[in-house]
Amino acid sequence: MLFRKGSNPKSRYVPLRTKFIVLFFLLITIPFLIIGTISYRKYTAGVERSTVELSNQVVNQININLERYIKELDRLTLTPLYDEDMMQILRKHRGAGPAGTYLSTDETLKMNLFISSLAFDRGEIESILVFTNDGGIFSNLDQSVRKRWDVSMADWMEPVEREDGGLTILPPHTAAYYTEGKQGMISAARVIREPYTNAKLGIVKVDLTPRGFGSIVSTLRSGGSGLLQITDKNQAVLYSEADKLPDLQESYITASAESSYTGLKVTSMIPRTQLREDARELTSSTLIVSIVALAAAYAAAILLSNRLIKPIAHLQSKMRQVKRGLFLERATVTTSDEIGQLTEGFNTMIGEIDRLVKEVYETRLKEREAELLALQSQIHPHFLYNTLEMVNMLALQGNTRELSGVVTSLGKLLRYTVGHREQMVYVLDEVRFVEAYLRIQGMRLGDKLQAVIHIDSSFDYCVVPKLILQPLIENVIEHAMGQEPLHLVLTASVDEEDLVLSVKDDGLGISGTRLQELEQQLYGSHSRPAAVDADQRGFGRVEKGLALRNVHQRLRLLYGEPYGLTLDNTAERGVTVSLRLPMNWEAMNDAGPAGGRQEEEE
Known part of the structure; x- marks a missing residue:
């Protein structure tokens, strides 16, 4: 434990950095927790409020549609009163007892035809039935409905008769008059009476399929959340999406609407747990983002403390x-x-x-010479490892011709970079070196690399610094290669009295931010070539991000301020890297590149 000299030994030494971190924790974390808690509560309350408003709208619309649908059923059950043939048949069978239960073929045909016309194109209707006083049944379903009814099948008739001719919505009940009894049938029925004498002639009944109420509900569901329930004026459940509901006051948000015309009540129930689950999911996502932001804030706090102390x-x-x-x-x-x-x-x-x-x-001059020699004699160990691995693979596969090509190209690279110490070479020699390098890379990458060299032979004996093109090629392969094949073009041109060598690719390209960073590295007033490390050397590059800078600095050291390297990312794809250097046709002696070419030709 550290103590300041002359201070009380009981007072513990706290570094200034720790104080800054604690301060940032109090200023960032505690407000974040408070804001997060308030935001969660307000979000939950807002969601519940919006859900209630939306549920009220949905329930009201369902109630309107349901009322409209009941009115259609009301008109449908009144239709027999306006058909004289049907009324004559009902008058014939208005007497009670078995004497009149015989239904003639003509009567059955007329009634079934009339009823079928009412049920035509109404998929939500299971069947329309007319029950005569003397026990006969007319229906649009000949095979699945019995021809007669008795008291055991008529437990649903009592509420219909109490309405005295009004439309009655029957809650789910058993329809025993089907040959195969059906459970949970929802129906609309009314008593048919003689218009003038008000005598009972029979009962018309419309049985609905489960699609009846379900189709009204499904057209207006909002996102599928919540449960719906439809009850009649006696609180009997006509339609429900849940068999058993928990306490509505504690577990559900409810919205309801009741029709004054039908007496039906539509109730929507949205689980509070589901709303809170959505809020928790949002909170979890926000928490993850906030944790990342807090981590970044703490990192910034540490960096800021370092800058301060x-x-x-x-x-x-x-x-x-x-x-x-x-x-x-x-x-x-x-x-x-x-x-x-x-x-x-x-x-x-x-x-x-x-x-x-x-x-x-005059140490600057000596430093320039040392830097140039170091930059032009770099060999990347990983490139050699990959090439030797490819040689081993070709040898194992027995591809002697390809093996010979790789070994020959590698020998040319080594002879060019290690065997000759000259600083200036011809463009022809530099291009041959690039061709040998591309042959090796082409065998390794296959169709993913397609390179073209467009340099006119008139530039062959123009003198340039050694190893200035290959680093640009390697930079493209390292950083521009994507999933699609990479096209690379090497060109030479004349601009006024200067030689311009360009390497253009259609690869991944470079963002504007990254371009500014590279330009800052290239043209910064205090930038200097990076020191060369023996295990981080490459053909014209020291490490990732420094190849372009080293080439640019070499040209600046040799020719001064106007010359060097430029980047252009204005094309639709890829980047163009250009080298500007003075046009120089100085003759070379045999000890230089000419001698190197003689060795290669031999």
Whole structure:
């Protein structure tokens, strides 16, 4: 445990970073928990309120449709009063007792034809039946309905007769007059009376299929949530979506509407647990996002604490670098207070020392030569491993011709990069090196890589820095390769008095943000070529993201400010990377690239 000198040993030392983290925790986490709790409650209340409003609208509309449907049944059961043939048949059978139970064929034909016309194209109607006083039954279903009825089948007639000619909606009951008795039948019935004498002539009854009430409900369901129930004026359930409901006051949100015309009541019941489950799902999703945001906030808090408490440590580390002779080191100015002013003074002092050292010892020139030699002699171990693995596979498969091509191309690469130490080469030599590299990559990638080189032979003996094209090709293969085949085009052109070498691809492309980052790395005022590490070398690249920068810095070191590398992502797909360098036709001696070509030709 650490204690400050001269302080009370009982007071525990708390680092400033810990204080900042605790402060951020109190400022971020506690408000988040409070806001989350309030939001959950308000969301739940709002959902319940919206659900009640929507349920009221649905229930009212169902009630209107149900009332309209009952009116249609009312008109349907009144139709026999307006057909004289039907009334004559009913008058003939108005006497009670078995004497008149005989139904003639002519009567049955006329009645069935009339009833069938009423039930035509009404899929929700199971059957329309007319019960005569003397025990006869007329129906549009000849095979499944009995021809006579008796008291044992007429327990439903009592409420119909009490209505004295009015329409009666019968709750689910047993229809025993079918040859196969049917349970839970919902019906509309009324007594048929003589218009002038008011004498009872019979009963007309419309049996509905389960689709009857269900079709009215299904057309207006909202999202399938909640349960619906339809009851008559005696509280008998005509239609219900649940066999047994829990306590409505505690478990359900209810909305109801009652028809003054039919006496039917429509009730909608939405489970509160379901609404809260939706709220919990939303809360869970929000919680996941919020946890990620909190993690990011805590990470930002740690970074901010580092920026607040470590500027002096940063300045101290830069001073140690300068002590070792690295005069290009600069401290980052993060504040505008006294520490920031001290950092600016340190940077100014080191800049002046660096200028004086350069003027006296000319170390900058030697550093350029060392950097150029390092950048042009890099061989990527992973590329060699992959190539040797491919050689091993071809050898095992017995593909001697392809094996010979890979070995030959690899030999050319090694001879070009290791065997010759010259810094300047002909365009022809550089293109041959790229062709050998593409042959190896083409055998490894197959149809996924399609490369074309369009460089006129008039550029063959133009002098360029060694190893400036291959890093661009490798950068495309590393970063632009997607699921689709990659097309790559290498071209050369003249712009005023400069040579422009371009590598264009139709790969994944590059976003505007990433392009700005790359341009900052390429053209930043303090950017320098990255140091070359022995196990991170590649054909023209140090590591991912540095290949383009190294090529650009080499051209700047050799030719100065106007020359270097440019990026263009304005095409529909892919990126175009261009190199601008001065046109140079200087002749090379035999020890240079010409000698290298002779070795390759041999």
